[in-house]
Amino acid sequence: MTKKENFLKGFINENPLFVLLLGTCPALAITTTLENALGMGIAFIFVLVMSNTIISLINSFKKLKELIQPVRIAVYIVIIASLVTIVEMLMQAYLPELYNSLGVFISLITVNCIVLGRAEAYASSNKVSDSVIDGISMGLGYTFALIIISLARELLGNGTITIWGNLVINLKGVFEFLHITPISFFTSSAGAFMVLGIILGIMQAIKNSKEAKKQELEKAKKEVK
Amino acid sequence: MSFNQIIFIIFSSMLLENVILSQFLGICSFLGVSKSRKSAVGMGLAVVAVIFIATLVTWLIYNYILVLFDLVYLKTIVFILVIASLVQIIEIIIKKFVPSLYKSLGIYLPLITTNCAVLGVAIKAAQNNLSFFHMLLYALGSGLGFLLIMFIFSFIREELEKRKVPKAMKGIPIALVVASILAIIFSRYVGIVKEDEGEKEKTLPRTMDVITMKNIPSEKYFEDTLRRMK
Helix, strand or coil, X not given: CCHHHHHHCCCCCCCCCCCCCCCHHHHHHCCCCHHHHHXXXXXXXXXXXXXXXXXXXXXXXXXXXXXXXXXXXXXXXXXXXXXXXXXXXXXXXXXXHHHHHHHHHCHHHHHCHHHHHHHHHCHHHCCHHHHHHHHHHHHHHHHHHHHHHHHHHHHXXXXXXXXXXXXXXXXXXXXXXXXXCCCHHHHCHHHHHHHHHHHHHHHHHHHHHXXXXXXXXXXXXXXXC | CCHHHHHHHHHHHHHHCCCCCCCCCCXXXXXXXXXXXXXXXXXXXXXXXXXXXXXXXXXXXXXXXXXXXXXXXXXXXXXXHHHHHHHHHHHHHHHHHCHHHHHHHCCCHHHHCCCXXXXXXXXXXXXXXXXXXXXXXXXXXXXXXXXXXXXXXXXXXHHHHHCCCCHHHCCHHHHHHHHHHHHHHHHHHHHHHCCCCCCCCCCXXXXXXXXXXXXXXXXXXHHHHHHHHC
């Protein structure tokens, strides 16, 4: 796998949320506004890149690797939890509003399956540089997924798009022009499940139609022969 | 502490503020293990036990060690370590003394360490300065809520497997849509205790407000609500 492929895989082919279905809890809970999704994404990318770097560094020393082999999951969890604590403290100090709206889900990055999964499946057996790229790719892919869900939820549910702080795009006029009101259902908890379900369905439909086209092409090729 | 308050806290943490449907904790296991009824109930029971014990232990550690020595910022690290080792200990104990239970629950126990519901409930209970008794009720209610939803949802999913579903929505997508409908139903439980005083619609304070000792509704409040409901 080249470096470019490694970087691009997290967006569509191996998207941690849409394809691997990992880290669904924060994806449903905090995607009420785009701002929350971006904040969560940044925190997540930081934790994932740092944990991938540290864990692949530890594993690049043979003796250290053998030493922690039996308790490696516990070691990984402690590393991830310390990184999460750093993010938590930084966010509490510099972005208190965001910290309050994300709430318990910042701490819950610790038990997010993506971080531990990447550490165990990729970083522990690959070079440091590759692991960093993998972390960035997966982190950006996850953020991308969060952004899509939050855009759908905030736009349909509230008629606004909160980019950051006071930077809000207000599209209520468009809704008024079309004589419809935003559906607050989408900002509620039930809406989150619905949006993710429909997005996954759309992804599956695209995948199915692609496969069908491929099969048709192959059939046509065989007939030509 | 009156009987009404006990009932109220358990029911609000179980139904109104359900761990899965309104707080989005433990979705991974909710989607992953709910395919068959047996495994869903097994996972649910294991989670009830682990949430209860883990919240109890972490609450004690938080209030009598971390707060005392001003080390509150270490809570994430300490909690996850405590939960991981607790799960290990429970696994060993069950394996030793109740091997039949281990056979049915054993495979779910290691999964619980990374279940956000356990860490989430533990952190919420610690952060909101719950009193000891409230914490116990809150942990119990949350765990039972998880079990309840797993139980209901496994029935629905077993039924879904038999029905005709559009090809693209098969499996997880349709399960999420069903979960959404379930969430609508559960969110309506808030309506049970809604007051209709004049224009302002006052809802009962939600669980977390209630349990922080400041905002606990008075005895009279409960009596009034109950009388109105009759």
